[in-house]
Amino acid sequence: MANHTTSLHAPAVNLAEAEAAVDLPPIGSRERYDVLMQVVTNRVTVRAFDPDFEVPREHFELILEAARHAPSGANSQPWHFIVVTDKALKAEISGYFVEEQRRRAKLKMKFPTPDYRGLETAPGLIVVATDFRWVNAFPVLRDDESDLNRMYRENAERILLQSVAAATMSAHLAAAALGYNVWWVTAIGQEAAQEAMKPRLGIPEELSILDIMAFGPPAKTPYKRWRRDLDAITNWNRFDPGHHMSDAELDDWIHNQRHRVMYKDASKID
Numbered sequence: 138m139a140n141h142t143t144s145l146h147a148p149a150v151n152l153a154e155a156e157a158a159v160d161l162p163p164i165g166s167r168e169r170y171d172v173l174m175q176v177v178t179n180r181v182t183v184r185a186f187d188p189d190f191e192v193p194r195e196h197f198e199l200i201l202e203a204a205r206h207a208p209s210g211a212n213s214q215p216w217h218f219i220v221v222t223d224k225a226l227k228a229e230i231s232g233y234f235v236e237e238q239r240r241r242a243k244l245k246m247k248f249p250t251p252d253y254r255g256l257e258t259a260p261g262l263i264v265v266a267t268d269f270r271w272v273n274a275f276p277v278l279r280d281d282e283s284d285l286n287r288m289y290r291e292n293a294e295r296i297l298l299q300s301v302a303a304a305t306m307s308a309h310l311a312a313a314a315l316g317y318n319v320w321w322v323t324a325i326g327q328e329a330a331q332e333a334m335k336p337r338l339g340i341p342e343e344l345s346i347l348d349i350m351a352f353g354p355p356a357k358t359p360y361k362r363w364r365r366d367l368d369a370i371t372n373w374n375r376f377d378p379g380h381h382m383s384d385a386e387l388d389d390w391i392h393n394q395r396h397r398v399m400y401k402d403a404s405k406i407d
Contacts, residue, residue, distance in 0.1 A: 178361075180313035184255040184320050185356035192261040192353060196315055200263070200352075203311035209300035210293075215271035216304045219338050221262040226337065230349070231257035233333050234322070249396045253322075260353035261317065263308065264334070266344045267301045269294070298347070305348050312352045318359050322349040360402035 162168040197220050209215060221227055234253035241250055256262065275293035277286065309319045325334060325346050334346050369380065382390070 176310055176314045180309055181318055181359045181361055182320055183318040183355040183359045184251045186255065186258045186260055186318070186351070186353040187356055188258040188260070190260045190354050192317075196312075197261065197263070199315065200261075200308050200311040204304040204308040207300070207304035207307045209303065210296035211274045213271050213274045213297075213300065214304075215267050215274075215297055216301050217266045217268075217340075217344065218308075219264040219266065219340070221264060221338075224257075227259065227262055228257050229337055230262070230334065231255075233330070237330065249399045251400060255320065256322070256349070256351055258353075258356065259320070259351035261312070261351065263350040263352075264338060264340075264346055265301060265305050265348040265350060266340055266346050267297060268344050269297065270343060271297055301347055305350065308350060309352075312350075316354075317352040318355045320351040322351065323347070325349065360404070362401070363398040363403040 201218050201220075204216070204218065205214065207216075221230070231253055234256060238250045238253055241248055272290060272293035275296045277289050277293050305321070309321065312319050325331070325348075331346060334340070335342070335344070338346075340346065372380065
């Protein structure tokens with residue numbers, strides 16, 4: 138039987154002493170921030186990769202090493218990562234999403250869907266999964282069907298999703314730090330997607346796939362997509378009413394702006 142226990146008795150680390158030992162800039166230094174922002178701003182999404190490039194095993198491990206240091210509710214670390222290197226398996230995963238793309242078109246969702254054939258060309262492919270039983274590690278009222286417990290359980294699910302998202306984002310930034318472009322694929326929440334993907338990857342029934350991370354050198358020069366101005370998202374002490382969108386304004390954005398900002402070069406948007 139596999140041993141799932143982990144030692145909880147690692148020696149304490151004095152962060153200030155550790156940083157001094159490697160001569161890092163002082164806390165609050167703009168130099169620290171600039172190093173981080175160079176990685177953040179260069180985390181540019183692409184959906185077609187150089188198919189001839191091979192990601193070294195060490196790079197997969199470096200990326201997942203960053204992921205495992207992410208924060209999580211109750212320090213539960215409720216994530217699993219499946220590294221996919223088999224080309225035939227990549228083709229199967231890509232094929233599923235291509236079919237999903239066609240289903241959306243037939244259903245007339247009018248959603249600007251990317252070309253999922255790029256998943257097959259991705260030198261790096263990591264599937265992110267979680268176990269929703271971990272919600273019981275967070276504040277919930279067990280065996281209680283009250284409205285109060287439903288409220289706590291919904292919040293517990295948010296904690297779990299936020300935790301896995303934090304680990305995924307850490308992995309993305311690590312990949313960007315290594316010079317790769319990254320694609321965050323999230324269109325797998327529907328039951329049919331779970332049923333199609335989990336058997337292919339040997340994922341137990343109790344687990345759920347949340348994301349797929351594809352990365353590698355781009356097939357062509359990448360571009361930066363539009364971002365809101367800092368003033369448009371920042372509120373001091375209280376929410377700025379001017380930032381709130383009415384139903385009509387939000388609906389107008391979805392119908393008239395969404396397609397212009399999802400997959401287009403920000404420098405070419407009026």
